[in-house]
Amino acid sequence: MQRKAYVPGLALLVALASGCSAASGGDGSTTDAKAGVPKAAAAPPGKYRTLPEPCRAASKDALKDMLPGAASLADADAAKELAGTADLTYDTDRRVGCRWKDETSEGVRRLTVDFERVVSYDPAVSDDDQTKELYAKKETAANLPAPRSASPSPVVSKSPSASASPSSGAPSLPSGPPTGAPTAPSSPPASPSPSNGAGQDALQPRRLSGLGDAAFLNDVSSPSGGDAAQAAGQRTVTVVFRTSNVIVTVEYAAQATAATAAAPDSKELQEQAQALAGRLVEQFSE
Template sequence: MQRKAYVPGTAALLVALLAGCTSGSADSGTTDDANPGDAGTATAVAQPGKYRTLPEPCGAVGQGTLDSLLPGIKQIADAQQREAAYAGEATLTYDTDRKVGCRWKVESTDATDHLLVDFERVVSYDNAVSDDNQARTIFGTKETAADLPEPTASATASDSASASDSASDSGTPSATPSSSASASSSDSSSTSASASASASPTGLEPRVLSGLGDEAFLDDALSSSGSTAQQRTVTVVFRTSNVIVTVEYEEQPATVGVVPDSQKMQDRARKLAAQLADSLNG
């Protein structure tokens, strides 16, 4: 009896198996070649900010400037207390490379003055966002929170004018209840007096500032404490590259009914801010 030949069938099976292995090897080789190409693709890294460190805040304000902003400091009789007043007090911080600040408080027979200087160095942890752009975003948030009014022609003119106009505004802020004599009742009189006192003189409204850092704004708020004494707070915030600087200047007169002079306080705060901007640019 003639035997059947199985060899050709077995050979065909082996050929098919080998072809499958060869095809799989080729596919896996293509995948391996693709991965290194993906991993080697260069990712654009945003530029770091100009500033890598921050100044020592309590030493950033000169004695002459402190004499101007804190008039009572020269009235302190005790030499050690006066020296401590000039030195200021550093604000609490956990990273002096990222955020530092200093506070001063001086009481006098006329008023109590507060000054805060704060430096914040912004660092972006997103490779697609530069330090400057991150600082711009944070500054924008601060400006939005300040809720500045729409700019007026008078405010723009005042911002570009020199500080020599203070004499013309000296009598404007000193509003008292008597200025509301036309009100029909004591309640309406009080309301009118409050509105008159809280209104900023023309051209001194909270506003965006030009010529200070890369961008800046000024806020001016008048409030009453429990003793009904008027307290004014002038805040100047500016950004230069990836550093945001805040100057907060407060004054509360010792006499009820006296309103802090907006023009003088704004001029002093803006002058200090300009000095700090110059020192950063070194």
């Protein structure tokens, strides 16, 4: 019996061809060796691949408003203060930050800006969904109060009409006090308790609208160490917002250090922190 010749090169070509066919899907998609699933089935990546330069993210005008002590410094010292100090980071495409410190005879102000680009390592979870989950944890940790619902309208009972004819034929009874009788003075309407020039509801920690995809503000006051300064204390306002796969945090703190210094004002700090956050979110829409 004559045996067929065995050709090693031909067998190798057949094996390679079979392997290529097995690695390709019927729809032409290829397998991602790192993720272990077809690319067509992987969740989409986030919109942003890079982050802004944090120490240049805030304008000089905004910094001068938030760091008023810089105006009394020499030009070189003021420029150094307004330049800020970048946070140490090992991956500027994933997380960057910058911080500023302003000292005067009245107190100290600190400003921090932080950018975090979230990346999901689960191929079934998109970067945006991973960002939503991380943002939700930050919001929960802030322990924001539940929004107050409107008070229900009081139910007013209707008194019988004086002109109605009762079925019994008895004369109708007049409603209300007799003519000429003294009436009790009505109580003045209650007004909201002021807090640094605004109502409590306007300044309480809360969720914000119109800032990125979601945002919240936290306002925390705490005593600081040291006699008279402890009475004035410290106030820290934090604004956090997310846009696609990026989370931005603005932290603005003020501490009174002089005995005659006024306590940090919530209204001022909140307005300035929100204004800066509004400028930062615009950089992601450009």
